Amino acid sequence: MISGNEQMQSEFHDRATPAFFAVYRGFENAASNVSRRKEEYRFQQLKKLYATTMEQELQIIARDILVKYRAESQIHEIDQMFHQFIKDYLHRFIQKINDL
Numbered sequence: 001m002i003s004g005n006e007q008m009q010s011e012f013h014d015r016a017t018p019a020f021f022a023v024y025r026g027f028e029n030a031a032s033n034v035s036r037r038k039e040e041y042r043f044q045q046l047k048k049l050y051a052t053t054m055e056q057e058l059q060i061i062a063r064d065i066l067v068k069y070r071a072e073s074q075i076h077e078i079d080q081m082f083h084q085f086i087k088d089y090l091h092r093f094i095q096k097i098n099d100l
Contacts, residue, residue, distance in 0.1 A: 004069060004072045004074075005072075005074055005077075005078060007069075008065050008066075008069055008072070008078050009081070009085075011065055012061060012062060012065055012082060012085060013085075015061045015065075016057075016058055016061055016085070016089055019054075019057045019058065019061065020054065020089055020092070020093060023050055023053055023054045023057060023093070024050075024093065024096060024097075026050065026053075027046060027047070027050040027097060028100075030046050030050070031043060031046050031047075031100070034046065036100075047094070047097050050093075050097075051090060051093060051094060051097075054089065054090060054093050055086060055090055058085070058086045058089055058090075059086065062079075062082035062083075062085075062086065065078075065082070066078065066079060066082070
């Protein structure tokens with residue numbers, strides 16, 4: 001049987017992964033006409049905008065899950081874990097953009 005903690009982690013990743021790729025595809029489309037050689041500033045603006053969007057999407061997911069499971073005894077620890085997950089997703093997001 002899956003614990004509440006594991007269930008919340010699983011639900012977060014199940015929702016965060018498609019959000020990650022949706023926001024990344026949006027960035028790719030927005031940046032496709034931006035020449036990094038000539039418009040690096042514009043590229044960096046787009047990166048910042050989409051990283052902010054990614055963070056907001058992940059925070060909404062985390063908040064929804066925390067509300068759903070608010071009766072769980074370890075909710076504070078889960079909140080801290082979600083903050084780390086969000087940092088990890090953002091790091092991966094920025095790395096993926098930088099690899100373009």
